[in-house]
Amino acid sequence: MRLDHTISTAFVGLKTNKMRSALTILGIVIGIMSIILVMSVGRGAEEMILSQVRGMGTRSIVIEPGRDPQGPSDFLELYTDSLTLDDVKAIQKPTNVQGVDQVVPMVLQVMNISYAEESVRKSVFGSNDELLDVYSLSLRAGSNITPEDVRQNATVAIIGSNIKQKLYGAQNPIGTKIKIKGKVFQVVGELAPKGNVMMTNMDDAVIVPYTTAQKYLMGINHLHALFVNAQTEDIVERVSRDLTLTLRETHGISDPSKDDFHLTTQADAVERVGMITDVLTILLVSIAAISLLVGGIGIMNIMLVSVTERTKEVGLRKAVGATHHDILMQFLAEAIILTGLGGVIGIASGFGFAYLTSLILTNFADLNWVFVFPLSATILGLVVSSSIGLVFGLYPARKAAKMNPIDALRYE
Amino acid sequence: MLIRLENLQKTYFTGEVETPVLHDIDLCIDKGEFVSIMGPSGSGKSTLLHIIGLLDDPTGGEYLLYDKHIGKYTKKQLAGIRNENMGFVFQSFNLLKRTSVYDNVKLPLMYSHIKETEWKTRIDTAIESVGLAHRAHHHPNSLSGGERQRVAIARALVTGPDIIFADEPTGNLDSKTGKMIMDILYDLNTKGGHTVILITHEHDTARYAQRIVQLLDGVVKKDTKVTKRNTSNSKLSK
Structure with missing residues (x-):
């Protein structure tokens, strides 16, 4: 048939x-x-x-404390205090690492943020003036924090668009005083809505100088992460290698398996x-x-x-x-x-x-x-x-x- | 010679038990003959028909079809012979339910080498020759017993076979309808030139044939010519 x-x-x-x-x-x-x-x-x-x-950019390298997580126990090391401002200084020296564009230190913790009667519990970023640039964030109102604010541990804050909405509604937040973990900060800027960057919704975040965050809010001397931008995409691999060598030197590590930090590039993350x-x-x-x-x-x-x-x-x-x-x-x-x-x-x-x-x-x-x-x-x-x-x-x-x-x- | 059986035997094996059904059958049937096979129940007449019709295999002896030993045909060739050289009409009609008269008659063509462009003419001719043109698109369950058997005859005819096998075709029908079916078979033999091999246990029905072969306990007891052959008085015959 x-x-x-x-x-x-x-x-x-x-x-x-x-x-x-x-x-x-x-x-x-x-x-x-x-x-x-x-x-x-x-x-x-x-x-x-x-x-x-991909939002983190092809030139970016993230440095976090602890060795590259291989198993669940390694994730605890992400909270060690091995990264410090000394590392930032070492990285910024062109003799150590060439071709670095920006080095952005970061500390991060969830805290109570309140204004008048309203209160929310959201992520507080401690960073410097370059965070907005490397995260591709823009301001809807007010101004960025300055290097001067960082030096002087200024109690200034930039708030995300959702937080502004929840705490202020239609009111203008610039120049008002909010409380973060009970401490008074002056709102200097408001972020334009952006959504998620690096798994964090920046609309729900508050940014303050990292020095202020370390001393007033967290009581720590170390950093939670370093965000390094290479000058061009082509040199990311070389910059990563130099960063590793520099950090091993400043941390006094000779055996690579004992690294107390790890690097992630966009390619690694993908x-x-x-x-x-x-x-x-x-x-x-x-x-x-x-x-x-x-x-x-x-x-x-x-x-x-x-x-x-x-x-x-x-x-x-x-x-x-x-x-x-x-x-x-x-x-x-x-x-x-x-x-x-x-x-x-x-x-x-x-x-x-x-x-x-x-x-x-x-x-x-x-x-x-x-x-x-x-x-x-x-x-x-x-x-x-x-x-x-x-x-x-x-x-x-x-x-x-x-x-x-x-x-x-x-x-x- | 169309069909030649020599010492043909058939024994059924059920486990340890051997049941011989046919012993040393010798029989010749020529092209164009109309032969009735008669005998009481259990005489082996159905088994004989099935073997001649290539639906069952003999267990001994010789069966020459078209002067060739059937053992020399492949299974596929045997299916081809059943399709193009043989037509079957069964007591219980065996039509496909929920399939129109037209499609039932088409069935053998679907397994044949006949070109599809010829199908419609062949089906229409076959259905017309049994007088069912007005029922072509009915389903078998809306037809009477006689009409169903006529569909089965049309199906047997559609590939233009040499031999038509009819296994008690009137067994499930009343005598008037049965006569009508026999008239058609008679005409197929006398006018259409088909060889017809009929099984029946009614003497009157058997006398439509030229020859009656009587079986008893698996052997041919009598093989006689019909002297006063029944003839068709069908209005359907042309």
Whole structure:
């Protein structure tokens, strides 16, 4: 029989049992849907994180205390006090590191911020005048903190747009006094809305001179991070190497495995994010794949029932000239059409849910989320679902094809 | 010679038990003959028909079809012979439910080498020859028993086979309808030139044939010429 007739015959067979066909493919629909959903949402998450990582700029190198985290215990070292202003001074010496554009020291802690009766608990950044530049932030009103403010431990603050909204509403905040951890600061600037930079929502942040933050607010002498900008993108690698050597020298470290600091460039961060999301996606897809296996077994079960029910039909077809191959192809086509259809519905509903997820995340969770339509997942879904039909349909189809015509005709 | 059986045997094996059904059958059927096979239940007449119709395999002896030993044909060739050289009419009609008369008749063509451009003419001709043109797009479950059997005959005819096998075609029908079916088979033999091999246990039905082969306990007991052959008085015949 020609392939087009095989396919139309298979369709007739499936239409005869519409309800059963629909229920049978449900397993495949759900399996493919979960895989598509996980892959699309996984890629969406990756895109979102990557867009933030890219926000740090291709010239940037972040230095944090503690060695490069290899496991959970290493994350505690992120809070060691190994980075200090001495490091900043050493880095700024061109004889140590050449091609450094900016060095921005940072301390960060969540604190109570209040104005009049209103109070919020948000991140307080201690930094210098260059933070706005390296984070690509702009002011909506007022002015930046100055090097003079840093030198004099001035109690001045720049507030994020959300904080302004919550504490002041429509009122102008410039020149007013707010309390951070009970200490009075004068508001000198208000940030224009920006959203997330380096995983932190800057609209919900307050920026003060790092010297003030260290002494008045945190009572520490060390820094939480150093943000270094190389002059050009090409020299990032060399600057990183020089930074490492300089910091080892100032910290008196000779064995690289004992480093008490680590550097992250944008390239490193992109790689790391990709790796983490890949691992998560593979894990979740594997779980979804189990439902496909279950769905496949369901297909095989129903196909076996169908073959038994239609034994007489098989006998008749053989009597009028159907070959082993014709019967095999007919039942195989039924199984593949069934699972292929399940795959198409699964892909469509998977992307439907992924799109819905992206809408919810952008509108309600305020995330900068993009809906991703990975073509690879679509192709994978189609190939996998049809293959399931092929694999799980083969046994029932062979069973039908092998029937002796007269035994099949006599079957009651 | 169209069909030649020599010492043909068939034994069924069910586990340890051997059940011999046919012993040493010798039978020749020429092209264009109308042969009735008669015999009581269990005499092996159906088994014989199934073997001649290539639906079942003999366990011993020789079966030459078109002067060639059937063992020399491949399974695919046998399916091809069933398709293009043989047509089957069963007692229980064996039509596909939820499939129109037209599509039921089309079934053998889908497995044939006949060009698709010829299909429609062949199907229409076959349906017309059994007088069911007005029912072509009905489903079998809306047809009477006689009409269903006529669909089955049209299906058997559509590829233009040499031999038509009819396994108790009137067994499920009343005598008037049964007569109508037999008239059609008679015309297919006398006017259409088809070889017809019929199984029946009614003497009156058997006498539409030129020859009656009587089986008893798996052997040919009698092989006689019909002297006063029943003839068709069908209004359908042309």
